[in-house]
Amino acid sequence: MSHPAKLDLSSTTKTFALLLETIHAELTTQIIATETELNQVKSLMDGAIDDLVDSFISLESTTRTGQNLIKQMAVSESDVADELNPFRNQQQKSKDLLREASRTLNELIVDAKQNHITSDSLLNVGKISDDTVKKILARLQHSSQSLFEKANEVASKVSAVMTENQSTLTLVTDEMASTTEQIARDVQTAVKSLQFQDMTTQLIAQSIDRLKIIRQMLNSFQVISNQSTSSLPMADLQATLINISNEIKRTGQARMKAFNVDAGHVELFD
């Protein structure tokens, strides 16, 4: 007569303990791997955000400096133009005087020829010969004409260069102002976008915290399962439970909340 097989409690308990041990080991390995990966992601994102913030701030600052420099140049150019105005006026007066002198000399020569002014009349005044007077008059006429033409040429060149410079400067200033405005708008968009990335890294940090707690809990269960019921250290168990409870409470007061529909909302109290 055969007896029903006896339930081997000891063997079952051992198998169960082994199973628990395997699960614990596997879970711990997985959690550690996840923690490591999340830490790597967090570190990469932190670095990327810092670099982006720095580069945007630097870019904005550089374009603003460039714009200010060009503004200063425009002001200087305008100052130069202002300073040149009296010179231009003076130049115009000189031109008029030269024109007048040239005309007078011409008249004098014509008059001298028509009235047959001899060297005697001039000699009486300046004690110089008729030929000398004629030569001086001719030279004066020639010099005044050359001077007049030269002054005119210089004035035209200065005017052309200044007009060209001012027009180029206006173009550059307008272009720079437009670029700076565009960059300022882009930076504003980036500021908002970077906040999302920053908040993502904070959420990752919180997930890492939570994984640490799960790992602690697993370790505690292992300690408990290794003890026989009779020798279960109640004080240790209680301390472990309090610790776990505190950690869970701490993650409840997370530094970051998940993104919500109220993002960007502004409310001023009375």
Added chain:
Amino acid sequence: MAKKILTVDDSISMRQMISFTLRESGYEVVEAIDGQDGIAKAEIQTFDLIFTDQNMPNIDGITLIQMLRNLPQHEKTPILMLTTEASDEMKKLGRAAGATGWLVKPFDPEKLLAVVKKVLG
């Protein structure tokens, strides 16, 4: 003279972005890395406006506001909460502590500047 603003946030990039936005508009900005640093700076300096995050290590935003309101020089300083928290319950707590307003992160630079302008009058 530029208005002086204190910004309290434990996230360095968030502080940088708030400061950048404000400085670009001509405000002088002082940064504090958490509530404890914030109260330490507020004890020795006066500010025209204070921004604070809520969830920070050591001292949270609402506790910081309560502490600031106990300082004679900041009894009436406008204090704006800038946080990811958006529940009515938290807003009530903030208001009771003495907050002037509530802004939910992530902030819009233009809106932030508009609020600052309004609060500073």
